[in-house]
Amino acid sequence: MHAAPMVAYFRDAIRARGCTLPDDFVRCIPLPDVDVRGQFSTQHSRVILNSITLADQRSALRTVVHELVHAYDHCRVEMDYSDPKHLACTEIRASNLSGECGWTEEFKRMQFGFARQQQKCVARRAALSIRGHTALRDQDPKQVVGSVFRRCFADTEPLPRDPL
Numbered sequence: 001m002h003a004a005p006m007v008a009y010f011r012d013a014i015r016a017r018g019c020t021l022p023d024d025f026v027r028c029i030p031l032p033d034v035d036v037r038g039q040f041s042t043q044h045s046r047v048i049l050n051s052i053t054l055a056d057q058r059s060a061l062r063t064v065v066h067e068l069v070h071a072y073d074h075c076r077v078e079m080d081y082s083d084p085k086h087l088a089c090t091e092i093r094a095s096n097l098s099g100e101c102g103w104t105e106e107f108k109r110m111q112f113g114f115a116r117q118q119q120k121c122v123a124r125r126a127a128l129s130i131r132g133h134t135a136l137r138d139q140d141p142k143q144v145v146g147s148v149f150r151r152c153f154a155d156t157e158p159l160p161r162d163p164l
């Protein structure tokens, strides 16, 4: 799938919740100094994609959706970026909904235990994403992720609960 319909879908969902977005809500620019594919700027409510590290169309779509989920959560809830549980929850949702755990591929490979594989992958990636964040201080990222996992994994808003 091309990224544009997903961007439009999330933009509409965010606006439907009453949040305003800049016209250039998603921007793709070269970020030579950072080793990230994308990021969500809470200050500007803008998704920034790194044109240097976005290798191919499929990984670009995953990165876009990952950051769009952060943008949606930023609007939907009173995000407290100093609360490890808030950080863990949005990372769980972003990893789960972006398809970066490759559920279609996993399904082809592993006919049994597919659901658990997805969960393990999402938990691992969410823990990696929040590791080293100042909000965690000396808490174990895996433990923080585990404490909110069930609720946040089940929360697929604004996407339908069952994958399309």
Ligand SMILES: [Zn+2]
Pocket: 066, 070, 090, 091, 094, 129
């Ligand atoms: Zn993230």
